Amino acid sequence: MNFHIHSTWSDGTYTPEIIVKEAIKRKIDKIAITDHYYTKKTASLPPKYIKMYVEDLKALRKKYEKDIDLYIGLEIDFSPRTDIDNLPDFEGVDFLLFEYVQDEIWEGYPLWMLLDLRKNLKIPVILAHNEISRNFSGTDYVSLAKVLQADKIGIELNTNYNYTKLDMPYYRLAEDFFKVIRDYEVPVSVGSDLHDDINELANTSDALSFIQEMHLENNFKLFLSEVEKNER
Numbered sequence: 001m002n003f004h005i006h007s008t009w010s011d012g013t014y015t016p017e018i019i020v021k022e023a024i025k026r027k028i029d030k031i032a033i034t035d036h037y038y039t040k041k042t043a044s045l046p047p048k049y050i051k052m053y054v055e056d057l058k059a060l061r062k063k064y065e066k067d068i069d070l071y072i073g074l075e076i077d078f079s080p081r082t083d084i085d086n087l088p089d090f091e092g093v094d095f096l097l098f099e100y101v102q103d104e105i106w107e108g109y110p111l112w113m114l115l116d117l118r119k120n121l122k123i124p125v126i127l128a129h130n131e132i133s134r135n136f137s138g139t140d141y142v143s144l145a146k147v148l149q150a151d152k153i154g155i156e157l158n159t160n161y162n163y164t165k166l167d168m169p170y171y172r173l174a175e176d177f178f179k180v181i182r183d184y185e186v187p188v189s190v191g192s193d194l195h196d197d198i199n200e201l202a203n204t205s206d207a208l209s210f211i212q213e214m215h216l217e218n219n220f221k222l223f224l225s226e227v228e229k230n231e232r
């Protein structure tokens, strides 16, 4: 499974169909295309293209439904680079990834601003590649887990090399946090942030092992059931 993939709809190298075919070839069960929502940071989808994006991916979902489950996501740069006050309603989108939440280096907005916004979003919300141990250092993880559970915000385990420190993925640097959230209803997702290296498609195995090591199976199942609820 891989729930963080970019295509030619934003700054990825491959078309969604090439990605889907490659994923089937590699026997991957579930993937999500999660292109960038309109941001000054990179090639991304302006609001008026969201409908076309959703329709394109829905057609692909249908075409390959026997071989793979395809989900439709979008990644939102949660910073002044995005017009956060005028987000569209994201009809047909299965979930949203929010990157740079509470990340000062990337001028990310704080978590409390996402809590405000969350009330108007009807689909699952996940913090993408968050360096919890830095962005939430000094935060009591039990309180944080309670807030995430109450506001239905999940966490992604991102295996991309860009989200490592001393060769350790951010999630492995935050084991204390994950030991806490396994007792809360906080969804956990996995993804590799594929852009231009197709081999990244199958690069989620460390995240899947981490789920077993940390006993996060219920959190992962919760993520799967929430995106499935929104499918179609």
Ligand SMILES: [Zn+2]
Pocket (backbone or CB within 6 Å): 004, 006, 075, 193
């Ligand atoms: Zn991404």
